[in-house]
Amino acid sequence: MKIGSFELDNNVMLAPMAGVTDLSFRQLCREQGCSYTVTEMVSAKAVLYNNRNTDILLRREPEEGAVALQLFGSDPDIMAEIAARLEDRGFAAIDVNMGCPVPKIVGNGEGSALMKEPSLAGRIIEKMSAAVTCPVTVKFRKGFDDAHVNAVEFAHIMEESGAAALTVHGRTREQYYSGNADWDIIKKVKERVSIPVFGNGDIFTAQDAVRMLAETGCDGVAVARGAKGNPWIFREIKAALAGEPIPERPSPSEILLMIKKQAALMVNYKPEYIAVRELRKHVSWYTAGLRGGAALRAQVNQTESLEELYALLDEKINL
Numbered sequence: 001m002k003i004g005s006f007e008l009d010n011n012v013m014l015a016p017m018a019g020v021t022d023l024s025f026r027q028l029c030r031e032q033g034c035s036y037t038v039t040e041m042v043s044a045k046a047v048l049y050n051n052r053n054t055d056i057l058l059r060r061e062p063e064e065g066a067v068a069l070q071l072f073g074s075d076p077d078i079m080a081e082i083a084a085r086l087e088d089r090g091f092a093a094i095d096v097n098m099g100c101p102v103p104k105i106v107g108n109g110e111g112s113a114l115m116k117e118p119s120l121a122g123r124i125i126e127k128m129s130a131a132v133t134c135p136v137t138v139k140f141r142k143g144f145d146d147a148h149v150n151a152v153e154f155a156h157i158m159e160e161s162g163a164a165a166l167t168v169h170g171r172t173r174e175q176y177y178s179g180n181a182d183w184d185i186i187k188k189v190k191e192r193v194s195i196p197v198f199g200n201g202d203i204f205t206a207q208d209a210v211r212m213l214a215e216t217g218c219d220g221v222a223v224a225r226g227a228k229g230n231p232w233i234f235r236e237i238k239a240a241l242a243g244e245p246i247p248e249r250p251s252p253s254e255i256l257l258m259i260k261k262q263a264a265l266m267v268n269y270k271p272e273y274i275a276v277r278e279l280r281k282h283v284s285w286y287t288a289g290l291r292g293g294a295a296l297r298a299q300v301n302q303t304e305s306l307e308e309l310y311a312l313l314d315e316k317i318n319l
Contacts, residue, residue, distance in 0.1 A: 004135030011220030044073035129162030229285025
């Protein structure tokens with residue numbers, strides 16, 4: 001599968017998620033068979049004003065393979081300037097967030113608010129595409145709310161403005177992540193444009209990915225919440241798409257090793273106390289469904305060091 005000038009190993013993407021798709025988690029998903037990952041969203045204005053908090057979000061490693069940088073903002077000139085400034089960092093593409101439903105983002109006219117301003121959204125993509133040589137892609141939703149479902153026409157405008165690929169989440173901004181994703185809107189988008197389309201929403205198993213591709217005709221799948229605490233979903237999807245037996249779900253020992261591996265990767269570029277605090281939520285996702293998981297998660301939230309975290313996990317996770 002190709003996006004612009006670069007080719008992917010397969011058609012499975014790790015969708016961007018704030019507080020989740022950092023360098024460490026992207027590396028784990030890549031190892032499990034994900035061919036294309038996207039950073040946490042980065043504010044173009046924050047980069048413009050040299051906000052140090054963005055530095056860690058912009059970290060990538062060559063061994064990660066194809067990684068897209070996701071930017072958000074609503075000023076076409078600033079978005080183009082920052083895209084040009086960051087292009088030499090080696091990202092495979094620059095993705096524009098036009099789907100974030102968070103009130104603070106929407107209130108600033110960014111994220112999914114841009115779906116209410118398709119002409120402005122088009123100018124952003126047009127200026128960014130002219131400013132960089134790498135592909136510019138867009139992630140957006142079904143619409144802003146049920147009264148404004150405009151994904152199909154919005155997709156056409158994005159393509160005409162220079163977007164090289166699209167990721168469509170089958171929910172409106174008003175829905176956030178509730179209810180069911182509308183895969184039919186993804187099918188309609190795919191029928192309207194000629195550039196690659198990734199379908200996003202309600203992919204929690206390998207069978208879901210196979211079914212989305214079959215039902216929508218989309219070119220690829222973008223896995224978001226289904227990957228939380230579950231990088232193994234990518235090896236499962238990869239096997240299913242190849243017609244091979246789906247690997248067994250990870251054992252408690254595999255889960256323990258994966259948590260420790262993510263922790264080790266995290267402390268390579270984050271202070272330990274920050275890594276431990278960020279790991280707490282990941283541990284809660286990894287251990288969902290394990291016997292004694294609720295009690296373990298409560299104790300994990302009290303840990304302050306890796307040594308303390310490892311000791312607790314070794315004690316509580318039954319090998």
